[in-house]
Amino acid sequence: MKPTKVSRLLPLVACMAWAAPTVAGPSPVSTLAVIQGQAPEKARKITLYAVQEGRKTEIANTAVDEQQAFAFAIPSPKEGFYYLSTGSRGDTRIYLKPGDQLKLKMDAGAYTVQVGSPENKQLWQWQEQLGTISRHASLGDTATYLSFFPKLEALAPKVAALKKAVNTPNRKFNELLKYTMDVDVEYTAMSFLLMPHSKHPEKSQYPAYYRQIIQDKKYCDGRLLGNGDAGRIVRLYETFTHIMSTEKRQGPASLEENTRLFCNDTIKGLLITESLGGFRTYDKLTEAVAPVKQYLVTESQQQLYLAAEKGLRKFSAGEPGFNFSGEDINGKKVTFNDLKGKVVVVDVWATWCGPCKAELPHLQKLEEEMRDRNVTFLGYSVDETKDKEKWQAFVKEKEMKGVQLFGAGWSDITKFYDIKGIPRFMVFDQQGKIVTIDAPRPSTPELKALIEKILSKS
The missing domain is CATH 2.60.40.1120 (Carboxypeptidase-like, regulatory domain)
Structure with missing residues (x-):
C-alpha cells in the first residue's frame, strides 16, 4: 500500500x-x-x-x-x-x-x-482573544503602555463572560481552560511591564487590574503545573511582587522569602529549580537552598538541584564532600555531615559484586589496624530495595563494622560522583572535605598510607 x-x-x-x-x-x-x-x-x-x-x-x-x-x-x-x-x-x-x-x-x-476537537476549537477561540494583548508583551513589539493598558482594561472584564462560554463535552478540559484563562491574562500583563519599551509608565499609572494580581498566597492550584510556561510564570510573579511592593529592601529577597509567596509545595519546588541558574558558587547555592530543600518534592526537582550542585563542584582535594545519606542497619537515617570530625573512608559496594566481596577481608584488616585512630569506615550499599533483607543478612553474617548504610540502588552518591562501577573507595578529611573520590583499594598498601598521612596533619 x-x-x-x-x-x-x-x-x-x-x-x-x-x-x-x-x-x-x-x-x-x-x-x-x-x-x-x-x-x-x-x-x-x-x-x-x-x-x-x-x-x-x-x-x-x-x-x-x-x-x-x-x-x-x-x-x-x-x-x-x-x-x-x-x-x-x-x-x-x-x-x-x-x-x-x-x-x-x-x-x-x-x-x-x-x-x-471541540477542545482545540475552544482553545483557539480563547487564544484569538488573548492575542489582542499578548502580541504586545513579546520582544520586538513597539507598543507602549499608552496602547497596551487600554487593551488590557478592555479584555480583563470580558474574561468572566468568556469562561461561561466554555462548554465542550469534556468537563476536565473546561475547568482547566477556565483556570488557564485567568493565568494567561495575568502572565501577559506582568510580562509587558518587564519588556523593554521606548516609554515606561509610573507605578501610579498602572491599571487597577495589576493590584488584583497580588495575593497573600499565589498559585495554590496544582493545575498550573500543566502549563508549559509555569516555570516562567512563578519567576515572573516573584519579580512582579517586588516591583509592586512599597517596602524598601537592602538587597534581593532570599529564596526562602520567595517560596512564601506560594502555597503549593510542588510549585515552590518549581520556583527553586527555576532559580538555580542564578547561583555562581557552591556555597551560595547550598546556603540559599538549605532552608527550602524540603520543597523539592518530586524526583525531577531533586535531580535538577543535584545537577546544579554538581555543576558548581570541582571534586578536587579540599572541596566539601557531598552530604549524601542512607539508612543504617536499624533503619536510622545517617548523613555524611554527621561524621565530620573524623577521617571518613567510604566503600561503595553491593552484595552481588564479586570484586567488592574480594576487598572485604582486606578492608576489615585495615579497620582493625585503625581501630583506635580517628577514622570512620563507611560502607554504602547500592543493592536495590528488593534486596534490603539480603544486605542486612550479609552485614550480620560477615560481622561488618563501622557505619553500614543502605542506599536503595544507584542513588544520589553514585549519580553525584559519577560512579559507574564498584567497588569505589573515597576518602574525606576531618572537616568533611575531599581528599580523593577515587582512592586505592584496601588490598593495596597505598590506602593505609594515605589515611596515615591525613592523620599526621591533625
Missing part, C-alpha cells in the same frame, strides 16, 4: 511505537492522536513538546516538507496541553487526548484550526 502523506512525515518515535507487538484490548490506532498542518513559510522543523511539572519537554520533532507540511502521530498521549514550536515567535499551544485528529495552519505568531 502506498504510504499517505501523514505516514511519510511521521517522526521516528511514532514509527517505533507502531512496530510494537499486538496486545489484547482496543486497537492501538484508536488511541493514536494525529497532528498535521502547514508550517509558516520559513520554518524548516517543527518540535512537539509535552508538559512535565510546569516545563516543556521535547517528545518529537519532524522536518517540514517542500510544501511546508508536517505531521506527528502520538500513541496514547496523556491528556493535557502540548506545544508546537518552529523555534521563533513563540509556541503554539494545543490540547491532546487519545484519538484526537488535529489539522492546523501556522502563521507567524498565530495559527488557525482547520480540523480539530
Whole structure:
C-alpha cells in the first residue's frame, strides 16, 4: 500500500511505537492522536513538546516538507496541553487526548484550526482573544503602555463572560481552560511591564487590574503545573511582587522569602529549580537552598538541584564532600555531615559484586589496624530495595563494622560522583572535605598510607 502523506512525515518515535507487538484490548490506532498542518513559510522543523511539572519537554520533532507540511502521530498521549514550536515567535499551544485528529495552519505568531476537537476549537477561540494583548508583551513589539493598558482594561472584564462560554463535552478540559484563562491574562500583563519599551509608565499609572494580581498566597492550584510556561510564570510573579511592593529592601529577597509567596509545595519546588541558574558558587547555592530543600518534592526537582550542585563542584582535594545519606542497619537515617570530625573512608559496594566481596577481608584488616585512630569506615550499599533483607543478612553474617548504610540502588552518591562501577573507595578529611573520590583499594598498601598521612596533619 502506498504510504499517505501523514505516514511519510511521521517522526521516528511514532514509527517505533507502531512496530510494537499486538496486545489484547482496543486497537492501538484508536488511541493514536494525529497532528498535521502547514508550517509558516520559513520554518524548516517543527518540535512537539509535552508538559512535565510546569516545563516543556521535547517528545518529537519532524522536518517540514517542500510544501511546508508536517505531521506527528502520538500513541496514547496523556491528556493535557502540548506545544508546537518552529523555534521563533513563540509556541503554539494545543490540547491532546487519545484519538484526537488535529489539522492546523501556522502563521507567524498565530495559527488557525482547520480540523480539530471541540477542545482545540475552544482553545483557539480563547487564544484569538488573548492575542489582542499578548502580541504586545513579546520582544520586538513597539507598543507602549499608552496602547497596551487600554487593551488590557478592555479584555480583563470580558474574561468572566468568556469562561461561561466554555462548554465542550469534556468537563476536565473546561475547568482547566477556565483556570488557564485567568493565568494567561495575568502572565501577559506582568510580562509587558518587564519588556523593554521606548516609554515606561509610573507605578501610579498602572491599571487597577495589576493590584488584583497580588495575593497573600499565589498559585495554590496544582493545575498550573500543566502549563508549559509555569516555570516562567512563578519567576515572573516573584519579580512582579517586588516591583509592586512599597517596602524598601537592602538587597534581593532570599529564596526562602520567595517560596512564601506560594502555597503549593510542588510549585515552590518549581520556583527553586527555576532559580538555580542564578547561583555562581557552591556555597551560595547550598546556603540559599538549605532552608527550602524540603520543597523539592518530586524526583525531577531533586535531580535538577543535584545537577546544579554538581555543576558548581570541582571534586578536587579540599572541596566539601557531598552530604549524601542512607539508612543504617536499624533503619536510622545517617548523613555524611554527621561524621565530620573524623577521617571518613567510604566503600561503595553491593552484595552481588564479586570484586567488592574480594576487598572485604582486606578492608576489615585495615579497620582493625585503625581501630583506635580517628577514622570512620563507611560502607554504602547500592543493592536495590528488593534486596534490603539480603544486605542486612550479609552485614550480620560477615560481622561488618563501622557505619553500614543502605542506599536503595544507584542513588544520589553514585549519580553525584559519577560512579559507574564498584567497588569505589573515597576518602574525606576531618572537616568533611575531599581528599580523593577515587582512592586505592584496601588490598593495596597505598590506602593505609594515605589515611596515615591525613592523620599526621591533625
